[in-house]
Structure formats: structure tokens, C-alpha cells
Amino acid sequence: MAAPFISICIPARNRSPIMRRLLDSIALQRYTDFEVVVTDNSDDNQIADLVAEYPSLQIRYSLNNPKTEMGENWNRCMQQATGQWIKLIHDDDWFTTPDSLGAFAQTATATKAGFLFSDYYNVDEDSSARTRVGISTFRKWLLRRTPFSLLSENVIGPPSITLIRKDVLFPFRNHMKWIVDIDWYLKLLHSGAAFEVIHEPLVCIGIHPEQATKSYFRNPDVEIPECLDLLSGWPRFYRSLFAYDYCWRLLRNVNIRSEAAFKAYAAGKPVPDAISDMIRFRKSVSDTLLQQKMTSKLLMFMQWLRFNLGH
Numbered sequence: 001m002a003a004p005f006i007s008i009c010i011p012a013r014n015r016s017p018i019m020r021r022l023l024d025s026i027a028l029q030r031y032t033d034f035e036v037v038v039t040d041n042s043d044d045n046q047i048a049d050l051v052a053e054y055p056s057l058q059i060r061y062s063l064n065n066p067k068t069e070m071g072e073n074w075n076r077c078m079q080q081a082t083g084q085w086i087k088l089i090h091d092d093d094w095f096t097t098p099d100s101l102g103a104f105a106q107t108a109t110a111t112k113a114g115f116l117f118s119d120y121y122n123v124d125e126d127s128s129a130r131t132r133v134g135i136s137t138f139r140k141w142l143l144r145r146t147p148f149s150l151l152s153e154n155v156i157g158p159p160s161i162t163l164i165r166k167d168v169l170f171p172f173r174n175h176m177k178w179i180v181d182i183d184w185y186l187k188l189l190h191s192g193a194a195f196e197v198i199h200e201p202l203v204c205i206g207i208h209p210e211q212a213t214k215s216y217f218r219n220p221d222v223e224i225p226e227c228l229d230l231l232s233g234w235p236r237f238y239r240s241l242f243a244y245d246y247c248w249r250l251l252r253n254v255n256i257r258s259e260a261a262f263k264a265y266a267a268g269k270p271v272p273d274a275i276s277d278m279i280r281f282r283k284s285v286s287d288t289l290l291q292q293k294m295t296s297k298l299l300m301f302m303q304w305l306r307f308n309l310g311h
Helices: 016-027 046-052 070-079 100-110 137-145 147-151 180-190 220-232 241-253 259-265 273-283 287-291 293-309
Strands: 006-012 034-040 060-063 085-088 093-095 115-124 130-133 162-165 195-207
Touching: 006 016, 006 070, 006 100, 016 046, 016 093, 034 046, 034 070, 046 060, 070 085, 085 100, 100 115, 100 162, 100 195, 130 195, 137 147, 137 195, 147 180, 147 241, 180 220, 220 241, 220 259, 241 273, 241 293, 259 273, 273 293, 287 293
Parallel strands: 006 034, 006 085, 034 060, 115 195
Antiparallel strands: 085 162, 093 195, 115 130, 115 162
16 A cells, blocks of 8 residues: 555553544544554553544554653654654644644645644633634744744644654654653754744644643753753754743743752753853842843843853
8 A cells, every 4th residue: 555645643641531532533534645653651451442443544553562751652653654744643632623634735745844833722621712822923934043942932832733744754852751842843943844834723732731741840850851951952052042041041940049959950961051150140149130020031131142252
């Protein structure tokens, strides 16, 4: 059989009632040149039993044994894909309409870009309230000019709203939990992969308390090592105002006031000179000033200029 145009890749874990909604949305798609790949990190047979209920989708299912880290489950799923384009979608998300996949395919067929993403809806699982999210014209321009602008705001969105051409694909970092998507996007964009935006909400993102990322928010045991891992690929990251500001905000958000405190969470990773210098400077400034948004931004900018003039 010829390889499909799109591989829908679903890394799953223990959430068959939620994942049923996604499989129902796939079964409704009018565009049909696709395959479905499921890799499962579950503790029982619930996902395997669910997949068996959709014989028409001819899902290729595999159970991870032993279980993997989150990012590795995503990678394993994409590695099994045979399509020209990879449509990663998480088990708690779903296609907005029966024409969503067709809209992705139509844009992919017409473009030379290797990386597509669409507008989307954030859907509150409790109230069912929908909020449309999409990138602005200014942010699109800024993202093309400097990918590090993603560190100020993830204007692309979650991986579920992306479509990636297989020949430009990078693996996710297996151990990352908090900024795994930002790290992935930066590698794609810095590799020269052009992107295109579909200004139509093609995917719904389920917002609920069980989302793994909620437990990592402002957790220094997670955020600090992942920050250092991300920056290790860009030794002159401090040249970017966006990257420098990202580090500045991280120190504020997890309340780091000394280099010793930072190193305690760094998991043995080296601390960049720019961050050490930033910590020393912040130690000389009162908490009151640092908590004032405009004052903090001004201090950050002045320190960024000073550090770069010295390097």
C-alpha cells in the first residue's frame, strides 16, 4: 500500500473516556488519506480496548513496555509514522470539524513550508466554554524574524495544532516536561524550516485539571533544569533580549535570590555567566522594585545592555 499523506500520531495514557472524543472526531473526517498511530503508556488495557472499537480507522497500536517518559512516548509515536506529514495530537484534544484534517492537507499540498500550525479553541472541560486562540500579524512577523520571541509567549500553541513535514522533523527531548514544545519549535525554526499559519480553528484543546503541565508551573525542580537544557544549545543566548528576559522572569517566578539557590535546582548543570551575573544584580535590588512590572522590565533591559557591552 502507498504511504498516506498524513500520519495522525496519538501518544496516549490512561484516559480512554477523553480519547474516545478524539477518535470520534477522526472517524468523522471527510479527508481520508491518513493513517492513525497510537503508542500507549497506560497502566491497563483501557486504550487497547478503546482502539478495538474503531476497526474502520485501522489504527496501528503499540503498548510501551516498560513505560516511557512523556517526550519519548511522543517520539515513539512519530517514529512509527509512514506519512509524508506528521499530525501529532494528544489524547485530550480533538478536531474541530469534519473538514479540519482536509484543511491541514490542502495547505500542506500547496506550500513549500515544512511546518504548519492553525488557530485553535481552548475548551474548558467543566463549563465547555470556548476561547479562540491565534497568532497576530505582528507576532507572526516577529516569529519569522527571531524565533526566540517564543520565550516571551508561546504564540504557536500546543503541539496538537501543528502539522510537520516528516523530512524536517526533530525529536522531542525525552526528559523535558515543561518547555518541551518550545524547545522543539526553536529547533525547527532555527534549522531553517519555514512555517505557514492556517487562520482557522482546526483543533480543540481540552483544558482540565489533569493536564500534566499544570504540576510543573513555577516548579523550580522542573523549570530550572529545563531552562539550562534549552539554553545549552545556544551559548550566546544572552544576545537575544527575549532569551535574556525569559531567564529574568524565571528567577522572579521561582523566587531565586542567590546563585547557591539556583544551583540547588540545577541538577549539576553549569550555570551560564549571564545568569550568574543576573542573579548578582538582582540581589542588589529590593523585592519591591523587582515585583513592579515596568520597573523590573527597565532594570532587565539596562542589565542586558550592560552585560552585552561587556561581552
